[in-house]
Amino acid sequence: MTALELAQQLKTRFGDLIADPVQFRGEVTLTVADAERIAEVCAVAKGELGFNFLLDITSIDNYGQEPRWTVVYHLYGLEHHCHLRLKTNLTEQKSELPTVTTVWAGANWHEREVYDMMGIRFRGHPDLRRILMWEGYPYFPLRKDFPLAGKPSEVPEVAFTEAAPMEGGPFVTLPGGRDAIEREPRARRPEA
Amino acid sequence: MDVTRQTHSRDLTDRTDPTDRTDPADLAGLEQEPMVLNMGPSHPSTHGVLRLRLELDGEVITKATPEIGYLHRGDEKIAENLTYTQFIPYTDRLDYLAPLANNVAYVLAVEKLLGIHDQLPPRCQFIRVICCELARISSHLLGLGAYAMDVGAMTVFLHTFTEREKIYNLCEALTGARFTTSYTRIGGLARDLPPGWVDQCRRFLDEVLVNIDETETFLTRNRIWIDRNRDLGVISKQDAIDYGLTGPNLRGSGVAYDVRKAHPYLCYDQLEFDVPVGSVGDCYDRYLVRIEEMRQSVRIIRQCLDRLPGGPENRSGEPINVPDGKIVLPPKPKVLTSMEELIHHFILVTQGVNAPPGEIYFGAENPKGELGFYIHSRGGGTPYRLKIRSPSFCNLSILPKLLPGHMLSDVVAILGSLDFVMGECDR
Numbered sequence: 001m002t003a004l005e006l007a008q009q010l011k012t013r014f015g016d017l018i019a020d021p022v023q024f025r026g027e028v029t030l031t032v033a034d035a036e037r038i039a040e041v042c043a044v045a046k047g048e049l050g051f052n053f054l055l056d057i058t059s060i061d062n063y064g065q066e067p068r069w070t071v072v073y074h075l076y077g078l079e080h081h082c083h084l085r086l087k088t089n090l091t092e093q094k095s096e097l098p099t100v101t102t103v104w105a106g107a108n109w110h111e112r113e114v115y116d117m118m119g120i121r122f123r124g125h126p127d128l129r130r131i132l133m134w135e136g137y138p139y140f141p142l143r144k145d146f147p148l149a150g151k152p153s154e155v156p157e158v159a160f161t162e163a164a165p166m167e168g169g170p171f172v173t174l175p176g177g178r179d180a181i182e183r184e185p186r187a188r189r190p191e192a
Numbered sequence: 193m194d195v196t197r198q199t200h201s202r203d204l205t206d207r208t209d210p211t212d213r214t215d216p217a218d219l220a221g222l223e224q225e226p227m228v229l230n231m232g233p234s235h236p237s238t239h240g241v242l243r244l245r246l247e248l249d250g251e252v253i254t255k256a257t258p259e260i261g262y263l264h265r266g267d268e269k270i271a272e273n274l275t276y277t278q279f280i281p282y283t284d285r286l287d288y289l290a291p292l293a294n295n296v297a298y299v300l301a302v303e304k305l306l307g308i309h310d311q312l313p314p315r316c317q318f319i320r321v322i323c324c325e326l327a328r329i330s331s332h333l334l335g336l337g338a339y340a341m342d343v344g345a346m347t348v349f350l351h352t353f354t355e356r357e358k359i360y361n362l363c364e365a366l367t368g369a370r371f372t373t374s375y376t377r378i379g380g381l382a383r384d385l386p387p388g389w390v391d392q393c394r395r396f397l398d399e400v401l402v403n404i405d406e407t408e409t410f411l412t413r414n415r416i417w418i419d420r421n422r423d424l425g426v427i428s429k430q431d432a433i434d435y436g437l438t439g440p441n442l443r444g445s446g447v448a449y450d451v452r453k454a455h456p457y458l459c460y461d462q463l464e465f466d467v468p469v470g471s472v473g474d475c476y477d478r479y480l481v482r483i484e485e486m487r488q489s490v491r492i493i494r495q496c497l498d499r500l501p502g503g504p505e506n507r508s509g510e511p512i513n514v515p516d517g518k519i520v521l522p523p524k525p526k527v528l529t530s531m532e533e534l535i536h537h538f539i540l541v542t543q544g545v546n547a548p549p550g551e552i553y554f555g556a557e558n559p560k561g562e563l564g565f566y567i568h569s570r571g572g573g574t575p576y577r578l579k580i581r582s583p584s585f586c587n588l589s590i591l592p593k594l595l596p597g598h599m600l601s602d603v604v605a606i607l608g609s610l611d612f613v614m615g616e617c618d619r
Contacts, residue, residue: 024550025304036337054436055555058579060568074553074581078433078447081454085553106436109589117268132261132618141269148273 002030003082006049032088039098051075057110063144068092093160099125117142134159233262233390240614256595263618271578275544276302284372287616288560290327295376296320297556301565303380305552315510316380317459322496325489330359331559332342332482340609343420348410355403358396379520380513390504421475425606435590438583440481445473451557465492471536475609520544544573584612
C-alpha cells in the first residue's frame, strides 16, 4: 500500500472535503477544505488507515494572503511505513480549530508550540499555554509581521525583551525579500 | 509502586504523637496543598536548562509539569531570513552533542527540496554516514556517562569522556572545529578526508570497542545500577507511539522503527547493521539499547572505511560534490580565472541556491531520535518556513505522563535514560 493509495482512500471517504492529492518529491499532501473537520479526518486516518504516529504539527503564516494561516500535520504509519501530510487553511479572524490531542496524545506540545509561535488556538486542548515563550509574553514571534530583531516587551518581575542590536549584521532583514540582494541591509533604506 | 495514591485523602486526624495537644478537630478544616518542588532550570541532571515543577506527596511525585524554552533562540525565525547555506552553522547548535549528524540531516532535507538527493557521489555518501555514526557514538558516550553520574556512578563519566575526546580530535582533523563542525554543504561536503584520517579513525574504533566493553562491566550487571534502573520509567509500546517518541527511547519500548532501515537514506541500504530493541521499556532497556547501538555504529563505520570509494587518500579523485555549478561553489582558483565560475560563485554567495517552490519533509535517524526538517519553499534562496521536528521535544512531552508515581530520586534516572538535549528541544 503506497502513500498515494492511502491518500486516495481518505479522499473517497470524505469526498469534496479533501482536495486531490498533490505529489512533490515522492511526498503526498492532502488539503482539508474545512479546518473544523480536521480532527475527524485525523481520527479516520489513524483508526482506519493506520497512520498511528504523529510526527509533527506546524503552521505557516501566508502574510498578505487570504486565508492567513495554514496548519500542517505530518502523519506516519509504523506498520505500512507511509508518510502523509495534511494541510488546512483558516482565516485570521477565526484563528481557531479543533484539537487532535484526542487522536494522538503527543499532539499536546506541538499544538502548544503552534499557539505560542503563531497565535492559532486549538479548541478542546487540555492545557493551551505558551511553551517556549513565557506566560504573559504579548507577541507571536513566528508571524511574518514580527521583526527578526524582536520587539520590546516586559512582564514585571518575570522577563523582558528589547530589540536586538544588530546594526550592520547579517540579520537586519525584511520579511518577504526574495534573495539576499533584496534583503541586504546596506543596499536598502531602513523603514521610516 | 502504587500509582493511585492520593495526595489529599490522607487522614490528618490520625496523629499518634502523645505530646501533641492540638485538637484534631482544628486540623480537619485546614486547607491542604501539595508540596511543590522546582527542579531546574539549573540542575546537574536536567542536562541543560529543563525545568520541572513537581508536586510531591512525601517523596512520591503526583504531578509533573515540564517548563521548557529557556534555550529558545528562534532558530526557525532566523532560518527564514538566511540563505539555505547560511543556516548550516545553526544546525550545529540544535543537538550540540552530535553536530555532524545535524549538518547531514539538514543538507539532506535541502537536497531533497532541490531534487538532487539521489545524485550524491558515493564517496560523499560514505563520508556522511561515517560522520553520522561518529556523532551517534559521541552522543551516546556522553549520554551514558552523564546518566551514570546522575545515578551515582562517577567513574563511568570519566571513562566515556576519554573516548569522546578522541572523537573530537577526529572532528578537528576533519572539519577544523571540535564542536561546531558545520562540515556539510548543500550538494556535498566542505572538504575531503585529510591524510591519515582513516587510520586514526580505525585506531579509535578499536579503542572504543574496548571502552564500551569496560563500561558494560561497570554497569550492566552492577547490582546498584540494576536496582536504580530496572522496572523504572516504564514506557509501554502504545505510549511510546502515542507521544511520538523516536530513537533509542522508542526502540527501548520494543518498537523496531529506525529511519535508517525504514527509509534508507545515503548508503545505509548497502550496509549491514542490526537495530537493537528493548522488551520492557524501562530505563535499563534504554541503557542496553544505547550500548548496543554504539557497537552497531562501529560496525557501520568499519564497513564504510573498507568500502570508501577512492580509498583513504582518494587517489582516483572521486568527487565529493554534486557536479552542478548552480548548487555547489566552484573551486577557488577557477573563480579568479574563469568567467562562468565567477558568475556561479557570485550568484551562490549573494542569492543562495535557487530552490523550486514546494514543500518537503525529511527525517534522519539522529542519536536522539528522528530529526526532521519541514521546508516550505516559495522559490529563491531562503525558505519561506522551516520547521525543525526535534526528537528531544517529542521525547520530553511524555514526562507529565511518565513521572507521576515515581520517587523523586528516580527522576534523575528517568531523565538520564531519556537522553535529551535542550538546544534541540527549545531550538
